[in-house]
Amino acid sequence: MTAAATEVRASGARDRTPSGSGGRARSSGAVRRAYPTWFYLPAAALYVIFFAVPTFASFYFSLTRWTLFDTEFIGFENYVRFFQEPQLVTGFVNTFVYGVTTSGAKVVLGLALGVLLTSQIVARGYLRSVVFFPVLVSTIGVGVVFLALLDPFDGVVNTVLAAVGVDGPGWFTDPQLALLTVAAVDVWKGVGIATLIYIAGLVAIPQEYYEAARVDGAGRWQQFRRITLPLVMPATGTVIVLSLIGGLRSFDLIWATTGGGPGFASDVIASVIYKQYQAGFYGLSTAGNVILFLVVTAVMVPVTMLINRRAVDR
Amino acid sequence: MKLSSSARGAAATSALAVLALAGCSSAANSNEGTIEIDFLVDNSADTVAAAEALVDAFTEENTDVSVTLETRPPGGEGDNVVKTRLSTDEMADVFIYNTGSLFQALNPDTTLVEMSDQPWAGELDEEFVDTVSTENGMYGNAWGATFGGGILYNRAVYKDLGLEVPESWDEFMANNEAIAAAGITPVIQTYGSTYTSQLFVLGDFGNVQTADPEWADEYTAHHRKYADEPAVDSFRHHQEVYDAGYFNEDFASATDADGARMLAEGEGAHYPMLSNLIAQIEQVAPEAVDDIGFFAIPAEDPANTTATIWQATGIYVPQTTEGRERDAALQLVEFITSDAGCEIQNEHLAAAGPFPGSCELPEGSPAILTDLATYIDEGRSAPALEFVSPIKGPNLEHIMVEVGSGIRSADDAAARYDQDVVNQAQQLGIEGW
Numbered sequence: 001m002t003a004a005a006t007e008v009r010a011s012g013a014r015d016r017t018p019s020g021s022g023g024r025a026r027s028s029g030a031v032r033r034a035y036p037t038w039f040y041l042p043a044a045a046l047y048v049i050f051f052a053v054p055t056f057a058s059f060y061f062s063l064t065r066w067t068l069f070d071t072e073f074i075g076f077e078n079y080v081r082f083f084q085e086p087q088l089v090t091g092f093v094n095t096f097v098y099g100v101t102t103s104g105a106k107v108v109l110g111l112a113l114g115v116l117l118t119s120q121i122v123a124r125g126y127l128r129s130v131v132f133f134p135v136l137v138s139t140i141g142v143g144v145v146f147l148a149l150l151d152p153f154d155g156v157v158n159t160v161l162a163a164v165g166v167d168g169p170g171w172f173t174d175p176q177l178a179l180l181t182v183a184a185v186d187v188w189k190g191v192g193i194a195t196l197i198y199i200a201g202l203v204a205i206p207q208e209y210y211e212a213a214r215v216d217g218a219g220r221w222q223q224f225r226r227i228t229l230p231l232v233m234p235a236t237g238t239v240i241v242l243s244l245i246g247g248l249r250s251f252d253l254i255w256a257t258t259g260g261g262p263g264f265a266s267d268v269i270a271s272v273i274y275k276q277y278q279a280g281f282y283g284l285s286t287a288g289n290v291i292l293f294l295v296v297t298a299v300m301v302p303v304t305m306l307i308n309r310r311a312v313d314r
Numbered sequence: 315m316k317l318s319s320s321a322r323g324a325a326a327t328s329a330l331a332v333l334a335l336a337g338c339s340s341a342a343n344s345n346e347g348t349i350e351i352d353f354l355v356d357n358s359a360d361t362v363a364a365a366e367a368l369v370d371a372f373t374e375e376n377t378d379v380s381v382t383l384e385t386r387p388p389g390g391e392g393d394n395v396v397k398t399r400l401s402t403d404e405m406a407d408v409f410i411y412n413t414g415s416l417f418q419a420l421n422p423d424t425t426l427v428e429m430s431d432q433p434w435a436g437e438l439d440e441e442f443v444d445t446v447s448t449e450n451g452m453y454g455n456a457w458g459a460t461f462g463g464g465i466l467y468n469r470a471v472y473k474d475l476g477l478e479v480p481e482s483w484d485e486f487m488a489n490n491e492a493i494a495a496a497g498i499t500p501v502i503q504t505y506g507s508t509y510t511s512q513l514f515v516l517g518d519f520g521n522v523q524t525a526d527p528e529w530a531d532e533y534t535a536h537h538r539k540y541a542d543e544p545a546v547d548s549f550r551h552h553q554e555v556y557d558a559g560y561f562n563e564d565f566a567s568a569t570d571a572d573g574a575r576m577l578a579e580g581e582g583a584h585y586p587m588l589s590n591l592i593a594q595i596e597q598v599a600p601e602a603v604d605d606i607g608f609f610a611i612p613a614e615d616p617a618n619t620t621a622t623i624w625q626a627t628g629i630y631v632p633q634t635t636e637g638r639e640r641d642a643a644l645q646l647v648e649f650i651t652s653d654a655g656c657e658i659q660n661e662h663l664a665a666a667g668p669f670p671g672s673c674e675l676p677e678g679s680p681a682i683l684t685d686l687a688t689y690i691d692e693g694r695s696a697p698a699l700e701f702v703s704p705i706k707g708p709n710l711e712h713i714m715v716e717v718g719s720g721i722r723s724a725d726d727a728a729a730r731y732d733q734d735v736v737n738q739a740q741q742l743g744i745e746g747w
Contacts, residue, residue: 065741068401069421072743081737086730087709153564173505173566175721262505262566263716278390279708280397280419281737
């Protein structure tokens with residue numbers, strides 16, 4: 001039971017150093033390492049070369065006008081221009097709409113599916129695989145498939161709708177609908193991960209609580225509301241953090257389906273930046289990436305802290 | 315003798331490193347035997363077919379050279395591949411790429427081999443030479459033919475309805491009304507391929523230039539704007555056609571391939587497009603090729619109606635290719651516009667306009683070529699804006715999709731595009747921005 005509880009907590013607070021199996025050996029004063037220190041060097045070198053150096057180089061390049069052939073230092077002009085981009089406002093609004101709707105839908109659907117798939121139902125193992133399967137498929141592949149399925153005229157979905165007398169909308173081509181359609185596809189693809197995390201959280205809740213509650217005459221809803229929901233909170237935190245980060249940075253699915261269109265209707269910050277990069281504005285798009293980095297950090301640090309505090313308070 | 319495990323590990327690591335390095339270095343230093351060069355082309359089917367045939371014919375003649383064909387994606391992705399490889403000194407020995415403003419962005423003076431001393435250089439049209447030159451020299455030969463941007467129309471539909479090629483915008487709209495009354499889609503739009511949305515603006519540039527011959531230079535100097543007359547007409551015309559409901563119902567999702575099919579089958583009468591769409595029509599409906607004609611987008615004032623012409627693609631050699639490889643690369647560039655090379659280009663590239671170099675069009679060219687040639691011969695043609703000004707904003711296609719979908723008004727869109735080009739002008743360091 002305790003092992004299961006640690007597992008849930010660990011999944012709730014990923015950034016904490018892993019403890020558990022080696023906990024006892026480590027606490028005995030002088031650390032006896034299983035491997036010599038230089039074993040870490042290859043990983044450290046890769047991290048420095050492919051992550052740290054480019055990250056800091058990008059801070060420099062964001063202050064230049066960069067053609068790949070030469071650079072010219074222009075101070076903060078790129079940042080000024082980036083904030084003057086007319087599609088930036090749409091981009092920001094869309095990014096938050098997309099992040100919040102996908103994250104929210106994944107919490108609700110993930111919890112519902114998690115509860116369903118931990119209860120005693122027929123073909124439970126099979127259904128778990130079915131729910132998880134879309135996670136394994138390439139995002140671009142999913143985008144291309146849904147583009148075909150949701151084609152306003154030849155798509156399967158609208159053909160079926162037409163057969164029952166409903167005039168299906170242009171899912172990806174209606175400016176009002178495009179972003180929400182992409183968000184729905186994102187949820188379909190990503191809900192498997194949320195469900196998996198919830199299943200892990202749900203099976204860790206001791207059955208005794210439910211038994212005690214039943215003895216006290218609690219109904220199904222009361223059990224869910226008073227036992228399941230609070231005790232599954234760490235899993236909810238993990239799902240929110242992971243899906244919100246994913247949602248705020250999302251690009252691949254949007255690019256594969258609408259390309260930010262029609263016009264700029266489904267542009268998010270990431271696609272605005274990518275279009276600048278495509279156009280050869282390397283300094284400007286690097287500045288955009290620095291801003292995206294700061295925005296995601298500014299949103300995620302408080303969210304993570306809040307969720308972690310609640311998990312600890314409990 | 316046994317190696318200790320750490321020594322074995324080190325040996326394996328160093329072997330791996332050697333292999334990796336060997337993979338990076340090209341075969342640049344082979345002093346004898348065959349010369350190996352790379353040829354980078356975009357991955358469209360007709361380009362690849364033509365390049366393969368050219369390489370086969372070339373290596374048959376020059377048995378000491380072996381050519382490896384590489385492909386890259388078209389459009390913005392391809393721009394990045396070309397720029398990145400040039401700036402990291404990893405460019406293929408011969409490559410094809412756009413002429414005009416995109417060519418200028420390659421920094422040709424420091425990256426490309428100057429070619430004005432080549433034997434074929436004298437045969438190129440002056441208009442073409444301008445698009446592959448900087449102040450310091452000429453850097454490319456021509457790949458393929460020039461093409462026009464305007465209205466591709468179905469001649470059979472015109473004949474059935476007794477219509478005539480319009481010379482003014484009002485005549486064009488009157489034709490559209492007659493076509494709609496006959497139950498045929500007057501104007502095909504295909505925003506599934508977003509680039510096709512720009513033709514009402516880009517293909518209209520000849521008219522702007524005729525109305526105001528200073529326009530391009532003044533535009534580069536930031537003294538003219540799309541939001542003002544006469545250029546704003548291009549945006550307004552696009553909106554007018556949308557407002558009249560003349561588009562095909564699936565305009566938001568159809569692709570350029572759908573557009574080619576609709577036009578060829580007479581489902582739609584007009585398709586504002588580039589004339590090299592004829593290569594696609596030849597593939598989907600070869601019997602309809604002679605039904606397809608071309609006319610310039612009509613201006614408000616018929617006296618201004620002018621065809622807009624795009625120059626051929628360029629073939630270049632990077633400065634990183636040196637010695638025997640450079641000689642072989644230049645030989646390949648020369649071969650492409652030799653008699654044998656021209657024959658292969660004609661066979662695979664479905665010319666949509668006259669060649670800028672020594673190549674000649676084959677006998678019995680499709681009708682669309684005759685239409686285009688008429689404009690050029692009568693002096694009623696002008697180069698597209700990208701060949702006379704380096705300024706082209708990246709978001710024009712999205713802005714035009716907005717106009718053509720009723721999301722944004724024409725005047726608002728033109729103002730928005732004026733804002734969009736500022737990034738490009740600043741990136742290029744042009745004065746006045």
